[in-house]
Amino acid sequence: MELDFVAGLLARIPPDPRLEVPPGDDAAVLRPTAGRRTVVTVDMLMEGVDFILGPDCPPRLVGRKALAVNLSDLAAMAARPEAAVVAVSLPHRHGDALGRGLLDGILELAAEHGVTLAGGDTNSWDGPLVISVTVIGSVPPGRAWRRDGAMPGDLLVVSGTCGGSLLARHLAVTPRCHEALAIAERFTVHAAIDVSDGLSLDVARLMQASGTAAVLDLTAIPIHPDAVVMAAQPGDGRSPLDHALADGEDFELVLALPPEEARRLVAEAPTMVGTPFTIIGEVVSGSGLAARAADGTVAPLEPRGYIHDFGA
Amino acid sequence: MELDFVAGLLARIPPDPRLEVPPGDDAAVLRPTAGRRTVVTVDMLMEGVDFILGPDCPPRLVGRKALAVNLSDLAAMAARPEAAVVAVSLPHRHGDALGRGLLDGILELAAEHGVTLAGGDTNSWDGPLVISVTVIGSVPPGRAWRRDGAMPGDLLVVSGTCGGSLLARHLAVTPRCHEALAIAERFTVHAAIDVSDGLSLDVARLMQASGTAAVLDLTAIPIHPDAVVMAAQPGDGRSPLDHALADGEDFELVLALPPEEARRLVAEAPTMVGTPFTIIGEVVSGSGLAARAADGTVAPLEPRGYIHDFGA
Numbered sequence: 001m002e003l004d005f006v007a008g009l010l011a012r013i014p015p016d017p018r019l020e021v022p023p024g025d026d027a028a029v030l031r032p033t034a035g036r037r038t039v040v041t042v043d044m045l046m047e048g049v050d051f052i053l054g055p056d057c058p059p060r061l062v063g064r065k066a067l068a069v070n071l072s073d074l075a076a077m078a079a080r081p082e083a084a085v086v087a088v089s090l091p092h093r094h095g096d097a098l099g100r101g102l103l104d105g106i107l108e109l110a111a112e113h114g115v116t117l118a119g120g121d122t123n124s125w126d127g128p129l130v131i132s133v134t135v136i137g138s139v140p141p142g143r144a145w146r147r148d149g150a151m152p153g154d155l156l157v158v159s160g161t162c163g164g165s166l167l168a169r170h171l172a173v174t175p176r177c178h179e180a181l182a183i184a185e186r187f188t189v190h191a192a193i194d195v196s197d198g199l200s201l202d203v204a205r206l207m208q209a210s211g212t213a214a215v216l217d218l219t220a221i222p223i224h225p226d227a228v229v230m231a232a233q234p235g236d237g238r239s240p241l242d243h244a245l246a247d248g249e250d251f252e253l254v255l256a257l258p259p260e261e262a263r264r265l266v267a268e269a270p271t272m273v274g275t276p277f278t279i280i281g282e283v284v285s286g287s288g289l290a291a292r293a294a295d296g297t298v299a300p301l302e303p304r305g306y307i308h309d310f311g312a
Numbered sequence: 313m314e315l316d317f318v319a320g321l322l323a324r325i326p327p328d329p330r331l332e333v334p335p336g337d338d339a340a341v342l343r344p345t346a347g348r349r350t351v352v353t354v355d356m357l358m359e360g361v362d363f364i365l366g367p368d369c370p371p372r373l374v375g376r377k378a379l380a381v382n383l384s385d386l387a388a389m390a391a392r393p394e395a396a397v398v399a400v401s402l403p404h405r406h407g408d409a410l411g412r413g414l415l416d417g418i419l420e421l422a423a424e425h426g427v428t429l430a431g432g433d434t435n436s437w438d439g440p441l442v443i444s445v446t447v448i449g450s451v452p453p454g455r456a457w458r459r460d461g462a463m464p465g466d467l468l469v470v471s472g473t474c475g476g477s478l479l480a481r482h483l484a485v486t487p488r489c490h491e492a493l494a495i496a497e498r499f500t501v502h503a504a505i506d507v508s509d510g511l512s513l514d515v516a517r518l519m520q521a522s523g524t525a526a527v528l529d530l531t532a533i534p535i536h537p538d539a540v541v542m543a544a545q546p547g548d549g550r551s552p553l554d555h556a557l558a559d560g561e562d563f564e565l566v567l568a569l570p571p572e573e574a575r576r577l578v579a580e581a582p583t584m585v586g587t588p589f590t591i592i593g594e595v596v597s598g599s600g601l602a603a604r605a606a607d608g609t610v611a612p613l614e615p616r617g618y619i620h621d622f623g624a
Contacts, residue, residue: 005579019348021458024521026506027353027449028387029456034345037332042433042446044399076338085443087356114542115460121354121444132444134354137339144341146333149601187518194338209336 004172007084009103009117009250016116018082028118030083032138039079039137039144040126041162043069047091047128051171060103061171062131066102067109069196070135070250071175076194078184079137079146081177087122089130091109098129113177143184145192147209154190154283156214159252159275162199163244164228170249179273180253187265187300188271191256198248198305204289206254213286216301219246222278246304256283319434320411322476324419330394342395344450351391351392351449351456355381359403359440363483369600371413374443375482378414379421381508382447384563387488390457390496392448392573393425398432401442410441418445425489443539455496457504459521462568466502466595468526469574471565471587474511475539482561491585492565498584500579505569510560510617515593518566525598526573529612532607533557534590558616568595 011024019293021029027197032038045066051057074081086106088101097120110117115135159176176194184188193206200216207214218241227243230236255277257265269277281292291301322335333341344350355379362367379396385395398418402411411434424427425435427447471488488506495501505518512528532551539555542548567589569577574591581589596623603613 008548010520015494020391020453021456025456025459026385027351029451030352030391031453032349032350034346037352038342038344038448039339040342040430040446040448042399042431042444043398044401044433044435044444046437046442047400048439049401053438058337064482070379077333078343079339079341083352085352085446087354087446089356089358089361089442118352119354121356123356123358123361127358127360127439128360129459130356130401132356132443134352134353134397134399134446136350136352136448139341141332141343144333144337144339147337161340162613167329187472192338 001020013117014108036138041073042130060105061100063105064109065104066131066133068173072194074137075176075180079139081115083116083118083136085134087132109261150191150210150283152285154256155262156281161222161224162250163224163247164230165249167226173251176253184192195252200245201303201305203304212283215286215290216281248306325429326410329476348450353385354446356444371410372417375414375417376421383487384506386449387492393427393450395428395430395448400443409415410456414541462503462595464524465596466568467574468593469567473536474532474541474562475536475559477561479538507562509562510558511619512557516615524595527602528593529604559600560618
């Protein structure tokens with residue numbers, strides 16, 4: 001029996017008024033909300049690189065993550081998720097079960113965030129599983145959070161906690177979409193990025209895009225309990241703080257806001273969105289990163305994290 | 313040295329007023345044209361399945377095709393191409409040269425069709441090349457060509473010629489975007505599909521979506537010269553017509569139009585868009601396909617073409 005992954009996916013999607021033409025045609029036709037911009041992002045995950053299928057990594061979690069990393073990008077733009085299209089290359093062997101699992105994970109997270117599945121492309125081959133999800137969101141004109149708007153004097157704020165994601169939660173990603181939309185309505189945010197490759201590396205990218213530098217307060221970095229567990233493992237040789245600064249796959253938000261806005265966000269966020277936000281440093285003139293230690297001394301900080309290698 | 317494929321791609325894209333935020337942020341922000349729908353389609357191509365890199369198949373043609381197959385989907389919706397995002401998995405070995413070639417092919421075709429590159433995702437691995445392109449287009453409300461609008465009495469028209477694409481042109485795809493947009497402005501089209509998997513198979517899909525049947529006139533099918541060459545190869549055992557009906561990867565348009573519109577299109581198309589269109593049959597009540605032979609006899613026709621196998 002044959003399974004067309006995308007046909008199976010589309011058959012399970014409830015009708016959505018945002019689609020002018022039902023899924024299954026040559027392309028999807030979306031009704032964009034008048035007066036809003038269209039936000040687009042794509043991510044590809046590959047078996048053996050981004051995940052290794054097994055008891056700890058069922059296809060459902062891979063499907064979830066493939067959508068989640070894109071939703072995290074939308075959150076970093078303060079964009080509302082609208083629709084997704086999915087392209088997959090399923091291995092011939094076990095492709096059926098794999099496809100069903102992917103579907104479950106995608107549909108589960110799509111429902112949580114009001115995403116409609118608009119179409120896709122199913123392929124199969126003798127190679128490993130590859131899944132590419134493109135997500136479309138919307139945002140009012142001029143209101144997308146950008147990377148290049150941080151200003152000296154801003155404070156840097158991070159959602160949740162960082163580090164140790166590989167231990168458990170790097171697959172069960174919770175994108176900060178609800179938080180981002182609530183904050184965008186109530187706060188002035190100068191710049192934003194999501195933590196995909198490592199807190200210090202992604203802060204460095206935010207600063208580079210803005211033409212500014214950051215001083216991170218090392219005593220303020222919110223450390224995930226999993227970072228503590230990983231640091232305690234024999235042979236790890238890194239501190240929980242090291243993990244928080246460099247592990248990545250946290251999919252938390254880093255925001256640069258004026259000081260009074262940052263402080264108000266930290267005070268109001270737990271009741272407003274149920275997620276803690278923490279001030280982790282400040283934006284200053286210059287370039288690069290510095291770190292302030294517990295004794296108040298400031299020293300350059302080398303950004304660390306996952307650097308994609310595209311070798312020759 | 314590292315090459316970030318997507319960064320390299322974006323650096324070569326001229327600034328485009330359709331992008332509110334320059335490429336390189338967490339996601340792209342597009343300014344949709346007011347009052348138009350957003351059309352989205354995705355296709356993934358895999359090395360060893362959709363192409364085999366070599367002297368006859370340089371990376372440039374793979375890049376071109378990855379975009380072209382999506383543009384062909386937009387053409388089949390009468391949608392104007394606007395923007396694309398690209399996700400790739402480059403093999404570690406030769407990934408640099410491969411990436412540059414892909415870029416050349418994508419940018420070349422994008423320029424031909426007014427497509428801006430809005431973003432992407434670069435990955436590398438020990439596996440084969442995988443490229444997934446998502447294209448975004450636009451169309452006035454209610455004006456997208458659908459598969460489900462063919463009506464008994466309509467005539468079926470195909471652009472160009474079919475068959476033998478594997479011999480040479482399945483990589484150097486020329487999507488029928490210009491033709492589609494010109495036709496959409498001047499003609500009443502009831503339904504449309506592009507020929508990706510085989511003329512008879514794709515006509516059958518069009519008929520199935522419309523709840524109608526088709527009678528194809530076998531003497532009228534426009535046959536590409538490459539189909540004749542392939543049929544003459546030792547051991548081929550198929551006629552040029554067989555190739556035209558089943559080969560696929562022609563990326564021609566099949567349209568269902570009222571008879572007077574179809575005849576006018578066939579008469580005007582060569583001067584209007586420089587591409588011949590041919591009446592190949594008619595839409596009738598019922599289901600499935602039939603074929604009318606030279607002697608006027610009509611017999612059922614089994615749709616043939618490339619059927620994707622998603623086996624368990």
